[in-house]
Amino acid sequence: MKIVSTEFVKSATAPEHYPRDKRPEIAFMGRSNVGKSSLINSLLGVKGLARTSSTPGRTQLINFFLINQAFYFVDLPGYGYARVPTAIKETWGQMIETYLANRQNLVLSIAITDSRHNPTPLDLMMRDWLEANQQPFIVVATKADKLSSNQLRASLKCAEAVMGEGKVIAYSAVTRKGVEQIWREISRRVR
Ligand code: GTP
Ligand code: MG
Numbered sequence: 001m002k003i004v005s006t007e008f009v010k011s012a013t014a015p016e017h018y019p020r021d022k023r024p025e026i027a028f029m030g031r032s033n034v035g036k037s038s039l040i041n042s043l044l045g046v047k048g049l050a051r052t053s054s055t056p057g058r059t060q061l062i063n064f065f066l067i068n069q070a071f072y073f074v075d076l077p078g079y080g081y082a083r084v085p086t087a088i089k090e091t092w093g094q095m096i097e098t099y100l101a102n103r104q105n106l107v108l109s110i111a112i113t114d115s116r117h118n119p120t121p122l123d124l125m126m127r128d129w130l131e132a133n134q135q136p137f138i139v140v141a142t143k144a145d146k147l148s149s150n151q152l153r154a155s156l157k158c159a160e161a162v163m164g165e166g167k168v169i170a171y172s173a174v175t176r177k178g179v180e181q182i183w184r185e186i187s188r189r190v191r
Contacts, residue, residue, distance in 0.1 A: 001183050004068050006044050011061035013095055015102060019064055024190050025072040025105040029096065030112030031122050032078030035142040038173040039112060040065065040073050043182060050075050060092070062099060071190040072105070080122040100133045107189040108136055110182070111163070115141035115155045115170060119162040127163055138185050139163045145172040 012018050028036045037050035049065060050073075063075040076099065077092045100106070109130055113123050130137045141159050144152055152170055159168040169185075171178035 001068075001187055003044050003046075005066075006046055006049055007066045008049060009064045009066045009072070011063050013061055013091075015098065018062075018099075018103070019066075019072065019105075022105060023066070023071050024107040025064075025074050025103065026186055026190070027074040027076055027099070027103075027106055027109045028112060029076040029109060029126055030078065031080045031114070031120070031126075034078065034112050034114050035173060036078060036112055037075055039110070039140065039142060039171065040075055042173040042176060043179060043186075044073075062095060074099075074106075079126075080120075097129060100129055100135055106135060108138065108186065111137050111139045113139060113141045113159055113163070113168075115144045115152060115159075116146055118155075118158050123163065136189075138182070139168040140171045140178070140182060141168050142171045142173065144170040144177050145174040 009019060010017065028040055030036050033054075037052040040050040041047060041052065044067065050063065060077050062077065065073040065075070067073055076096050079092050079096065100109070111123075111126050111130060113119055127137075139159060141156060147155060156168050156170055160166070169178045169181050171182065
């Protein structure tokens with residue numbers, strides 16, 4: 001897809017702050033520091049639209065980015081960061097669950113895992129959230145540049161078995177491996 005415009009629109013914590021129009025939304029979710037914001041930037045070929053950080057917990061709100069005036073990318077807060085106080089953790093969880101449960105505009109969720117690790121209990125929780133809310137999703141295993149091709153193959157096999165949603169797309173924000181495959185999935189849903 002040709003990207004002609006990208007624009008940060010707003011941050012939200014509750015449904016009354018979500019954009020009011022009916023444009024379709026693609027949501028990016030996954031553990032804190034897994035690479036959600038980096039995935040958004042590299043899919044769009046821009047730097048710094050979604051803020052990234054080596055410190056987990058950078059994205060603490062639901063951020064809406066309008067792409068080509070046609071659809072939104074939604075950067076969800078990373079969950080499961082150990083050093084965040086329990087009360088805040090619960091708020092983040094509720095924020096994500098509320099969004100997934102009620103958002104009519106949501107056409108596809110991108111569930112992001114770290115290709116270097118087997119899916120964690122938190123990754124399974126993410127899958128359960130999506131399935132419980134009957135939300136269509138694809139699984140993207142990012143940071144693939146950190147693995148050899150043999151390691152990557154084994155990692156994808158494990159993720160496919162555990163996450164239970166067909167094929168897992170290997171991705172790297174560094175090499176842009178997987179970028180076309182992900183755009184294919186998105187394009188099918190936003191036109
Ligand atoms: P929170 O907003 O804190 O939940 O994090 P996030 O999931 O948005 O992660 P973010 O995109 O900020 O990336 C976290 C760290 O991982 C940063 O240091 C990134 O540079 C790094 N990173 C993200 N994607 C990749 C990748 O594909 N390859 C490599 N090598 N590093 C990556
Ligand atoms: Mg982020």
